[in-house]
Amino acid sequence: MQLILLITALCAxxxxxxxxxxxxxxxxxxxxxxxxxxxxxxxxxxxxxxxPGILNAVEHPIHGMLGGFFAVILALLRVPLFFIVLGSIVFVYIIML
Structure with missing residues (x-):
């Protein structure tokens, strides 16, 4: 009974x-x-x-920062969102090789 009352109170x-x-x-x-x-x-x-995801997605945070910067450049060029994400992934993959 107390659990139901607690859940109801927390919901409210x-x-x-x-x-x-x-x-x-x-x-x-x-x-x-x-x-x-x-x-x-x-x-x-x-x-x-x-x-935080940019900094923790790859081994070296600088690679994530470069990928984020590349995404910002693509966004400023008004590239569609799908290609911004795909381009950033490919860019980070290439610089990590």
Whole structure:
């Protein structure tokens, strides 16, 4: 019984902060600078998730850094995402030979 009560309480504590903003945010009138700032959060979070993988994916972190730099160059050239990933993999494989 205590386990079910604990799971229910943990579910409520977790779901309340996730649901309430969905109903409140659309009613808020945020300043333009705040909206611009919030639009960059997904990119920052993605960078935080990807960067450790770049450093730990291969034996030497410099190879991962070079592969990441190569991916950035391809992205700036507006290469499709599939070819960015494939090109970075091939690039790191070649420099590791």
């Amino acid at each position: 504590v977790t779901i309340i902060p996730r649901i309430i903003p969905a109903f409140i945010v659309d009613r808020l009138m945020l300043p333009e600078w705040c909206v611009t700032y919030l639009n960059y959060i997904p990119y920052a979070a993605l960078g935080v998730l990807i960067f």
